[in-house]
Amino acid sequence: MQKTQLWRRLILTSMVVLAAWLGLRHQLVGGGPKGAAPLDSFCPFGAVETAATLAVSGTFIEKTNWSNLILFGGLVLSAFLAGSFFCGWLCPLGALQDFFAWASKKIFGRQLELGRNLDHIFSYGRYLMLVIIVVATYYANELVFESYDPYKAFFHFKFEDYIPVLVIGLFIAGSMAISRFWCRYLCPLGGLVGLFNKLGSLRPGRKAETCISCHRCDRVCPTAVKITEREKITDSSCVSCLKCVDACPVPETLTIKSKGLFLVLGLLAFFLPPLITQVTGIWQSTPVAAEIEQINDPAQIKGWMTLEDVARAFGLDKNQLARELGLSEAETGEHLKEVMAEKGKDMDYLRAYIAEKLKEK
Template sequence: MKHQSLLHPSRRLTLVRWLSLLFFVGLTSYLGIRHQIVGGGPQGAAPLDTFCVFGGVETLWTYVTTGKFLAKTNMANLVLLAASLVLVIVAGAGFCGWICPLGALQEWLGKLGKRLFGNSLTVPPAIDRSLRSLRFLFLALILYRTVLDNKLWFETYDPFKVIFHFNFETTTSVVILALFIALSLPIERSWCRYLCPLSAVYSLLSPLSLFKLKRRPSACIDCGICTRACPVGIDVQHCGTIPDGQCIKCLQCMEACPKPDALVLETGKPPSAPAVPPALPR
């Protein structure tokens, strides 16, 4: 594959990303509210679970082994999952940075937190690395309980379902909402970083992505602006290739960077240097 690179993104690209997030937040809100108004059942509206990408992960084992779906899921979940995995192969966890409505809410809450507190809370690197592993443990727990109970065990605790289902009548839902807001304000995308099971799935597959975000040390001036701009807490300033398992391809680091050629989004392998011919014998 021919090596290509995308240099400094324009603010127009950032606007497109924000509009994309706003669109999916609006669409998901509409689906959740419509279900509340119309109700479920054969004559009602499909539940929010039907449009959940992670629902495809949860119901996959049951479908493969029995040919049936878990309650509240259907083929639409698997189609959405397949589409999101294709996106992962192309752009890593770009779904999280450009489409996920829950990620959008976290990003907006994080920006509000910066205004309220002056800056985001910086988690020490050693603690950050340990906390990031919780995603994988959480994913394993969810899949284990889902298979064991043969139902969507996680839906009661899923902030996506709690928030966009617009049903805050239980103590559990109120606590989940409060914790989500309380953690998202001081730590940008805290759910994405440390607990999101779908993020864990993407982290496992993102290294296969075609597009890689890289820092060019020769052009970098070590100002640290890229690291401060990253919403998921990656130390971009000291990376070579930005870790695919963490990067959501939002490109905020590229936009913030004062050196247009210091951060590049590359696809394919860079061309190898031409071989030096052996010296002719004298």
């Protein structure tokens, strides 16, 4: 195996471990201002989901934070310099798809490939997903996609109902059947990042004069880009894995300007913004306690708040609320999301209940 691909596997595996650690830490430590940040605040796509709400009302959608914007900034920077570097080298879901593709080839010997026209039509699924998620998130004022997001299903380590299990099952089946099916047909972030492949000089290029048309590049491409029909690979479905470059048997025929520069720029661009903001104290991934003082609408009540917080913020009698909700004294100081779940109720029930109490006031 080429050194480049070894590096890629090593980095991707590290990203899977990092995502699993972040998800597990949140489950073990809990959320809120003093807890561990939710997995959602470590996803660049969270910035896209919260952008409209942030622009209109100046507030983040619950579970998103400055960290999402910073990671998205790093992603855009890396995309400007190295195209869809994130998809091929950093995304934990990309790593999982590569692993299931490998397992599928071991078990079944091959993967399926949709016809060219179907592949092209389905690739717009990414943009359809993008529009639906952005619009629905804005109007619902919550992360509507989180229950169906494979990133969350795999790394959140909480199975409250059958949906994450179903998502994981479908994701594994899809990845085993069709190489990088999620990236190619469904991933809203991948669709967005792929557009940057049209820019930048660090793209694989093919010299038609020396190409012997062996089609090795076409065969190894995980997203079925027709490399032998291109002189520069700018397709939005390319995940910048460089497998084609590594597979070409003719020197100086399918190349990228500098693999080292590509890797260093891609990594630095993505990781420097979170590192610098961590050091300077700008990074924010957990909610701040001051948010409690700012709430003036029951819709703003978050799962990490306590009944004590809510009673204080709205000037309501904590003991009366606790009695009516069937909570013990100790439970008034615990996170509402868990407390309400134990009572078989969700946060919307609580928000509606508080709204009623405010009307009675």
